[in-house]
Amino acid sequence: MLSQQIINGITIGAIYALIALGYTMVYGILKIVNFAHGDIFMMGTFFGLFILKYFNAPFFLAFILSALFTALLGMVVERLAYRPLRFTDRIVPLISAMGVSIFLVNLAQLVWGTETHPFPKVFPIKTYTFNGMTISSIQILILVLSVILMIGLHLFVTKTRIGTAMRATSMSITNAKLMGINTNFIIAITFAVGSALAAAAGILVGIYYDAVYPTMGYTAGLKAFTAAVLGGIGNIPGAMAGGLLLGITENLGAAYISSQYRDAIAFIILIVVLMVKPTGIFGKKEINKV
Amino acid sequence: MLQIEGLSIHYGVIPAVKKLNIEVKQGEVVTLIGANGSGKTTTLRGISGITRAKEGKILFQGKDITKMEAHQIVAMGISQVPEGRGVFPDLKVIENLYMGAYLRRDKKQIQRDVEEVFHLFPRLEERKEQVAGTLSGGEQQMLAMGRALMSKPKLLLLDEPSMGLAPIIVKEIFKIVKRINEEGTTVLLVEQNANMALSVAHRGYVLETGEIVEQGTVTELQNNDKIRKIYLGIH
Numbered sequence: 001m002l003s004q005q006i007i008n009g010i011t012i013g014a015i016y017a018l019i020a021l022g023y024t025m026v027y028g029i030l031k032i033v034n035f036a037h038g039d040i041f042m043m044g045t046f047f048g049l050f051i052l053k054y055f056n057a058p059f060f061l062a063f064i065l066s067a068l069f070t071a072l073l074g075m076v077v078e079r080l081a082y083r084p085l086r087f088t089d090r091i092v093p094l095i096s097a098m099g100v101s102i103f104l105v106n107l108a109q110l111v112w113g114t115e116t117h118p119f120p121k122v123f124p125i126k127t128y129t130f131n132g133m134t135i136s137s138i139q140i141l142i143l144v145l146s147v148i149l150m151i152g153l154h155l156f157v158t159k160t161r162i163g164t165a166m167r168a169t170s171m172s173i174t175n176a177k178l179m180g181i182n183t184n185f186i187i188a189i190t191f192a193v194g195s196a197l198a199a200a201a202g203i204l205v206g207i208y209y210d211a212v213y214p215t216m217g218y219t220a221g222l223k224a225f226t227a228a229v230l231g232g233i234g235n236i237p238g239a240m241a242g243g244l245l246l247g248i249t250e251n252l253g254a255a256y257i258s259s260q261y262r263d264a265i266a267f268i269i270l271i272v273v274l275m276v277k278p279t280g281i282f283g284k285k286e287i288n289k290v
Numbered sequence: 291m292l293q294i295e296g297l298s299i300h301y302g303v304i305p306a307v308k309k310l311n312i313e314v315k316q317g318e319v320v321t322l323i324g325a326n327g328s329g330k331t332t333t334l335r336g337i338s339g340i341t342r343a344k345e346g347k348i349l350f351q352g353k354d355i356t357k358m359e360a361h362q363i364v365a366m367g368i369s370q371v372p373e374g375r376g377v378f379p380d381l382k383v384i385e386n387l388y389m390g391a392y393l394r395r396d397k398k399q400i401q402r403d404v405e406e407v408f409h410l411f412p413r414l415e416e417r418k419e420q421v422a423g424t425l426s427g428g429e430q431q432m433l434a435m436g437r438a439l440m441s442k443p444k445l446l447l448l449d450e451p452s453m454g455l456a457p458i459i460v461k462e463i464f465k466i467v468k469r470i471n472e473e474g475t476t477v478l479l480v481e482q483n484a485n486m487a488l489s490v491a492h493r494g495y496v497l498e499t500g501e502i503v504e505q506g507t508v509t510e511l512q513n514n515d516k517i518r519k520i521y522l523g524i525h
Contacts, residue, residue, distance in 0.1 A: 161392065168378045168389050174340055175376040180364030180393040180441060 004133050005255045006248055011139045011208070013247020014146035018201035019224030020231070020239035021153065022074075022194025028170040028234035029190050030086075032093045036077060036100035037198060038221015042214060043104055044070035044199025045206045046112055052120040059122045063203055067196040074195025075188045083184070101217075108214035116213040119206035142204045149200055150240055153193070157236060166190060170234070219263065226270045232283025241281060245269075291316045291476055292337070292368075292445055297346035299329075299336050306332040307500040309346070314445065319467070319477040321487040323521055324497035330480040331373050333497075334447050337478075338370045339363045350445070365393055369443035373450050373480075375434040379423030383414055386422050386433055390440030400440070407436035410466060428459035435466065445476045452483045464490050484521035488512055496521070 019041050026034045047066035051057050057065065081096045126137040157163040169176040169186045176183050205220065206212050227246045231238025246266055253265035273280065292314040299307045307329035314320045322330050335341040337348055339360035348356045355363055369390075378386050387407060391400045408415035411432040417425060422433055431451055438446055448467065452460040460483070468490045471477050481487035488494060494511050496504040504517060511517050518524040 161388070164381065164385055164389060165392060168381060171378045171380060172376060175372060175378065176389075177340060177360035178338060178364065178370050178372060178376070179389045179437075180361045181389070182359070182361045 001132060002252075003131075005251045007133065007135055007139065009248030009251035010244060011142050011247070012251065013227075013244035014142055015201045015205055015208075015243075016220075016224050016227045016246050017240045017243025018146055018149065018197045018204075019220060020227040020243045021150075021236065022198050023225050023228040024231070024233055024236060024239040025166075025190050025194045027228070028236075029166070029173075029187055030082070030093075032082065032090060033097070033225065033233075034077075034082075034191075034194075035094065035097035035221070035225075036081070036104060037194065038217035038219075038224070039101045039104035039108075040070060040074055040077065040195050040217070041198035041202045041220055041224075042108060042217030043073055043202075044195070045202030045212050045216065046108055046214075047199065048203035049117060049119060049206060049212050050112075052122055062122075063200065066203060067199045070199035070202075071192035071196040074191040074198075078188055078191040083187075105214050105217070112214065114214060116211050119210050119212055123207055138208055142208060145200065145204065149197060153197070153236070156193075162186070162189060223263075223266055226266055230270060230273055230280055232280030235280070235282040235284075238280055238282030245281075291351060292478065293347075293349040294333075294337070295347045295349070297333070297336060297348060298344045299332050299341055300344045301332075305344075305500055307336070307497075310500075310502060312495055312502070314476060314478050316476055317471075317474070318493060319471045319479060319491045321479045321481055321491040321494040322497060323481055323484045323487050323494060325482065327499075328497040329500040330497055331449055332500075334370060334449050334478070334480055337363075337368065337447060361393075364441060367442075367444035368447065369438040369441045369445070370447040371431075371434045371438045371449060371451065374453065375427075375430045377422040377425070377430050377433050377437070380421055382419055382421055383425070383433055384418040386437050387414075387440050390437035393441060403440055403442070407439060410439075410469070411436055428455050428463070431455060431459075431463055432466075435463075435470075439470065439475075443475060445478065446470065448477060448479045450480055450482060452481060452486055460486060484517070485523075488522075 019037070022037045023034060026032065044066055047069045048062055051062040051065050077100055081100045082093050085093045085096055123138060123141060127134050157166060165176065165181045166186055166189065168179065169181060169183050173183050223246065224243065227242035228239045230246060231242025246269065249269055250262055250266050254262040294310055294312040297307060297310040298305060310333060322333060324330050332341060336343050339358055343356050347354060350366055350368060355366060378389065381389065387404055391403065394400055413429055414433055414436055417429065422430065425433060451463050451467065455463070464486050467477060467479065479487055479491060488508050488511060491508055493507050494505065495502050496517060504511065504514060
């Protein structure tokens with residue numbers, strides 16, 4: 001049924017969007033793709049799992065704590081793997097990102113093993129049916145939390161002093177410095193916020209799919225990156241829209257064409273959109289003045 | 291107020307400015323004139339901490355700022371209006387002004403200073419909710435200057451405020467430079483338009499391929515035959 005597929009699509013799309021925001025914010029400022037972001041998402045999921053399982057923390061406390069730890073991890077990654085390469089060619093931090101990605105996957109395997117872990121049952125699963133459509137309590141949780149986080153991010157970026165400085169820095173690091181903005185601090189905050197959102201997405205994915213494993217960041221990362229590019233990389237509302245669009249079309253494709261092609265559909269959409277509008281849905285044309 | 295002693299800045303192995311000695315005293319407008327590529331912008335970027343000095347010292351109010359970070363230099367009281375204006379194109383006019391006041395926390399006073407900037411540049415007030423990228427070149431220059439003033443600088447560095455603007459706007463801008471100075475801000479002005487620059491300055495330096503070739507008061511420079519010929523177009 002169509003509306004059912006759309007609901008499922010929005011659910012997973014909201015998660016893609018949360019992860020995509022991290023890619024797009026970092027790209028917006030540094031013009032690099034943080035290919036380790038998918039693995040930061042994975043680490044966030046494990047942090048959540050760990051805190052819930054071993055400390056028996058209440059759900060929302062665990063949610064906040066793992067977001068904090070993951071934010072810290074994102075800042076450490078920026079400090080160690082990207083900042084020393086700030087003034088090199090753009091390809092160099094890309095390779096560094098791959099290194100971080102491999103490191104994090106191996107670290108997770110070392111600490112938590114290579115097997116798939118179930119996620120602690122912290123949230124009562126109920127399903128509600130109306131008009132033949134089912135929606136679970138988990139889906140509602142995902143939708144509500146992602147909407148809150150996205151509105152929060154929007155307010156942070158558009159209304160606060162630091163958020164405005166973040167946008168200014170993404171337009172020109174040099175001119176931002178001339179305002180007295182400590183751009184290194186702003187960049188660190190950007191990594192922190194993006195990583196915290198990835199951790200939130202990670203916990204929601206953990207609850208939704210009940211499967212946590214060290215290589216889970218790979219596909220999720222690729223999909224979210226696709227969502228960011230779809231929406232126009234560097235553009236925050238674009239990442240949100242791109243995530244939802246990707247989630248919905250992917251689900252419709254899986255339902256009406258073939259579920260085996262689910263992942264292929266995501267990339268077909270990407271290729272088509274990029275052929276029609278290379279800058280993505282919300283992307284602006286870059287004008288290079290000579 | 292500002293003393294530059296033996297400043298050299300290199301881009302890679304290529305020297306952009308060589309052993310500059312420049313002094314700006316409190317209350318002055320000092321201009322740095324020279325052709326394209328003579329090292330004017332590099333000098334300003336060196337003072338602001340955007341480009342690092344290879345040798346030499348930059349002292350501001352007696353303190354060595356040569357190795358300070360750009361944002362710390364702004365905090366010391368030096369504000370730069372960069373070449374090409376450098377407004378944040380996707381931020382509103384008002385947001386650009388708030389960014390100028392980034393280091394300040396006195397909200398009420400910031401609000402009053404915004405009003406003051408609008409008083410100085412009434413056209414910005416009309417456009418305060420517009421994003422800066424949609425402003426005309428002259429309006430962007432006004433915004434860049436207003437934004438720099440929002441940090442309450444002791445020393446204002448202006449990089450080619452006349453660039454790409456219609457003569458009538460250039461006149462307006464220079465009138466305001468004069469006014470800013472009269473209200474107590476020291477100005478270091480970089481210009482290719484020597485005529486305009488000398489019309490507002492007290493003293494000047496002439497840069498050629500990274501070296502100071504002439505210096506003196508405005509009258510001295512205006513009466514210098516070589517400067518009259520090359521920079522002022524008077525024969």
